[in-house]
Amino acid sequence: MNDLTPARLRELKREATIRPFDLAEQLGLPEAALVEADLGQGATRLDPALARLIPAIGALGEVMALTRNRSCVIEKVGTYNDFHDGDHAAMTLDPEIDLRMFPSRWVHAYAVETEGKDGPRRSVQVFNRAGDAVHKVHLRAGSDLRAWQALRRGLALDDQQTLSEFGQRAAPMGAKIAEGRADTLRAEWVKMTDTHQFNALVARLKMNRLGAYRTVGAPHARPLTAGAVPALFDAVRDQAQQVMLFVGNLGCIQIHSGPIRNIQPLGPWLNVLDDRFNLHLRADHITEVWLVDKPTKRGPAISVEAFDGDGDLVFQCFGMRPEKGGDAEGWARLVAGLPAAEHA
The missing domain is CATH 3.40.1570.10 (HemS/ChuS/ChuX like domains)
Structure with a gap:
């Protein structure tokens, strides 16, 4: 143009x-x-x-x-x-x-x-x-x-005039599954002691997150219905659960830690309009939802994770750890009550 x-x-x-x-x-x-x-x-x-x-x-x-x-x-x-800088990853750890x-x-x-x-x-x-x-x-x-x-x-750069030549957007990867490695995935899954080991595990097995969930099966990953997403948000609010909600892209992940209070659906949007925290989710984009249980030294890390039609991760929601004010047993009961899908 x-x-x-x-x-x-x-x-x-x-x-x-x-x-x-x-x-x-x-x-x-x-x-x-x-x-x-x-x-x-x-x-x-x-x-x-x-x-x-x-x-x-x-x-x-x-x-x-x-x-x-x-x-x-x-x-x-x-x-x-x-702020903690790093060559491959950096973080801010403010509440x-x-x-x-x-x-x-x-x-x-x-x-x-x-x-x-x-x-x-x-x-x-x-x-x-x-x-x-x-x-x-x-x-x-x-x-x-x-x-x-x-x-x-x-922080201004010297060149304030030349227009950038932007690269091509990467094509969606979808679910990446390595046939024949399901048994290895299951065997290594139960040996995890920290959730951060997951990415290295699936990369080593030539899979990605969604591919691993489809492969590993119950009890480690169970498919839920798309309706589990609004049900999740409503239950977190109604039961006053403290959660960690991860939303991001390949360059940045932002985390909300705490309650969810004011949920306002509007058309395809599911909106959270809390003081100092807003979320705007296109619920109609979500095509797969998984209930995932990863072992850690501090007990199970149980999450609800939503994916869009391209297989890209939309959000993850974990229960807050007990030492941070969370209720592990209450969170486990909450997610167990979410509607399960008949098939992956």
Whole structure:
């Protein structure tokens, strides 16, 4: 679409009544291309290196952190604290802003300032090589504007004009199953002592998460109906369970730890509108749900995990550990009552 010049994209953004993610989909463009249309006119290209970016975001004080995939958006209000950098993975361990970040996916970063009806709106937006959003940070009324200006100046890259050439989006992998390795998977599964060993196990067996669940079978992984998702959220609310809810993409995983209180379905959306925590889930995208039981040294790690039609993970929900205020027995009873699917 050669007519989509930066000037034309700015015009389309001003006229749009939908979110940038949806506008980019309509136009057949990476979302980052919409941001780059404002380079020099409110958008500043930043160094995406986590070692520089996350401490600068931490200096902003209270902000709203947002992470999404195609089917789910999680938003948490808080401050970026307790940052741990790493070559392959990094994290913040604040009770509210709890993130797992994978630096190789943090390719394009921008500070964005636009005029809204209630005044300037300011954000840091990070995208992968294909221009898909990895993570966003939205400033709030109490955010530190001096730190914002310092971030824009200190992390700005030299080139603020050349438009990026975004790569191709990776094709969905679907369920990856290694025929003939089911017995090995089951034998190794029961030897796990930590949930983090799972990824290494399935990679070694040339599988992925969904493929492993389809392969290992009960009692380790049991299929649930798609209706188990709203049932899960309602039961967590009604039983006042403390949970850990993981939502993310290949570049960032964001975690909500605590209760779920205010559930507001709207059309295909299942919305959680709690104080300092919002979730927006396209329940109609979910085609597979699994109840998964992994052994650990501290007892079973039981999760409900939802996948979309491409086999991509939408969210995971675990019961909070007892030492963090969770109720392991109550969580086990809750998930046991979710509707089971007849077939995987």
